[in-house]
Amino acid sequence: MxxxxxxxxxxxxxxxxxxxxxxxxxxxxxxxxxxxxxxxxxxxxxxxxxxxxxxxxxxxxxxxxxxxxxxxxxxxxxxxxxxxxxxxxxxxxxxxxxxxxxxxxxxxxxxxxxxxxxxxxxxxxxxxxxxxxxxxxxxxxxxxxxxxxxxxxxxxxNLPSNSMKQNKNWIPSFSIGIIFWSLFFTWRWQMLFTVGIKRVDKSKCNHCRLCASKICPSGAITMKKNNIPRFNEFLCVGCNGCVNLCPEDAIWTYQTRNHLQYNLYKNYL
Ligand SMILES: Cc1cc2nc3c(=O)[nH]c(=O)nc-3n(C[C@H](O)[C@H](O)[C@H](O)COP(=O)(O)O)c2cc1C
Ligand code: SF4
Ligand code: SF4
CATH class of the missing domain: 3.40.50.360 (Flavodoxin domain)
Structure with a gap:
């Protein structure tokens, strides 16, 4: 198996x-x-x-x-x-x-x-x-x-051999509140509100490229010619990866710059 x-x-x-x-x-x-x-x-x-x-x-x-x-x-x-x-x-x-x-x-x-x-x-x-x-x-x-x-x-x-048909009786699960939150906070808005526009402190960046190659799951980060990351805010899904996991804490936004990094699970990427 x-x-x-x-x-x-x-x-x-x-x-x-x-x-x-x-x-x-x-x-x-x-x-x-x-x-x-x-x-x-x-x-x-x-x-x-x-x-x-x-x-x-x-x-x-x-x-x-x-x-x-x-x-x-x-x-x-x-x-x-x-x-x-x-x-x-x-x-x-x-x-x-x-x-x-x-x-x-x-x-x-x-x-x-x-x-x-x-x-x-x-x-x-x-x-x-x-x-x-x-x-x-x-x-x-x-x-x-x-x-x-x-x-x-x-x-x-224990699955019977003819059981590969999924139950179609889905319980509709919605409320005005959840629809509002989903629409408002789970698209580009989410990124703007929860992470913010990303900036790089060039003096801290060690050009390791981790943010672009390993951390970002959405392809929102590419490296410029001078090996400093560039962010495509349109592609960002607000996962908080880059601002939390940059080894030099070089990526910052107005929302995050005064707060501790959350990097407990950096070894699991
Ligand atoms: C944009 C965003 C929205 C989140 N919304 C919720 C939420 O609605 N409820 C919750 O319990 N945690 C929320 N969290 C916290 C994450 O679900 C939680 O930290 C998760 O374990 C992160 O997993 P990851 O490191 O695999 O991305 C949110 C995190 C982010 C980045
Ligand atoms: S992860 Fe941090 S230090 Fe490494 S290239 Fe990106 S911004 Fe620079
Ligand atoms: S917050 Fe997540 S999706 Fe957005 S640029 Fe950073 S790593 Fe990529």
């Missing part, structure tokens, strides 16, 4: 959760590939038996870059499961993810979610605050990854 864990991550939290879920499968002798969704990236899903799909919550829903990717991806009627991370209010995220895969016809084997602290840098403690105590993903959620993996494997093994 082979499992793909397909995930989107801005600052590495969902990547960490995917990797912990992966360990749960590997302990049960199932091989796992971790696949990070990035603008323009394509994957061959035909070699997998189960596909796990994960994303962070962005304004109570899955980031549009993910749902757009899923609608176009050829997931080939595979059994799947969905997972998300959030600061504690995932809202419709899990539902959005499974809804976006509905057309594949692959049955959804289960859902799980982990919470921690939000990666919105403007919500981080101020830079000079000595009380800063950033905690990570909830230990309780992490301790359940093994159980979840076992449940998914058991459900997969």
């Amino acid at each position: 082979k499992v793909a864990l397909l995930y989107f991550t801005g600052t590495g939290v969902t990547a960490k959760y995917a990797s912990e879920l992966g360990k749960g499968f590997e302990n049960a002798k199932v091989s796992v590939d971790l696949l990070r969704i990035k603008e323009g990236k394509k994957f061959n899903f035909s070699i997998y038996d189960i596909i796990g799909i994960g994303a962070p919550a962005y304004s109570f829903r899955a980031p549009r870059i993910v749902t757009k990717f899923l609608r176009k991806a050829n997931l080939e009627k595979k059994p799947l499961f969905v997972f998300c991370t959030s600061g504690g209010m995932p809202g419709n995220t899990l539902w959005n993810l499974s809804k976006a895969t509905r057309k594949t016809g692959g049955i959804c084997l289960g859902y799980t979610s982990a919470s921690g602290i939000t990666n919105l840098r403007s919500w981080m403690p101020p830079k000079n605050d000595s009380r800063s105590n950033l905690s990570g993903l909830n230990d309780y959620d992490l301790s359940n990854t093994q159980k979840f993996a076992t449940t998914i494997i058991t459900r997969f093994e």
Whole structure:
């Protein structure tokens, strides 16, 4: 059996959760590939038996870059499961993810979610605050990854052979408030309000290119001839990756410049 864990991550939290879920499968002798969704990236899903799909919550829903990717991806009627991370209010995220895969016809084997602290840098403690105590993903959620993996494997093994038709009885889940938040905060507005227009402190930048090559999932960062990053604000999805993970803290915005970086999960990109 082979499992793909397909995930989107801005600052590495969902990547960490995917990797912990992966360990749960590997302990049960199932091989796992971790696949990070990035603008323009394509994957061959035909070699997998189960596909796990994960994303962070962005304004109570899955980031549009993910749902757009899923609608176009050829997931080939595979059994799947969905997972998300959030600061504690995932809202419709899990539902959005499974809804976006509905057309594949692959049955959804289960859902799980982990919470921690939000990666919105403007919500981080101020830079000079000595009380800063950033905690990570909830230990309780992490301790359940093994159980979840076992449940998914058991459900997969017990699937009747004609079961690859997904339940079409979706419960409509909307309210004026959620529609407002979704429309207003999950597109370019989100980037403007939560991250802000990105600028680079040229004196701090060490030209490592990490922001363009590794961190940004949306292709919004390219390097100029002088090896200083250039931002396409139109493509930015507001993931907070660059402002939190630049090793020199050289990327700043008016919203983020006085706050601590959130870089707990930088090793998971
Ligand atoms: C633009 C944006 C919007 C967010 N909206 C929410 C939210 O509605 N509810 C919540 O609990 N956390 C929210 N968060 C926090 C993230 O969901 C959380 O930090 C997540 O674990 C980040 O995962 P990542 O590092 O994989 O991107 C938001 C973060 C960003 C960047
Ligand atoms: S990650 Fe930071 S230091 Fe590296 S190139 Fe980008 S702005 Fe410069
Ligand atoms: S430019 Fe936007 S999408 Fe790219 S890493 Fe920075 S915040 Fe995320």
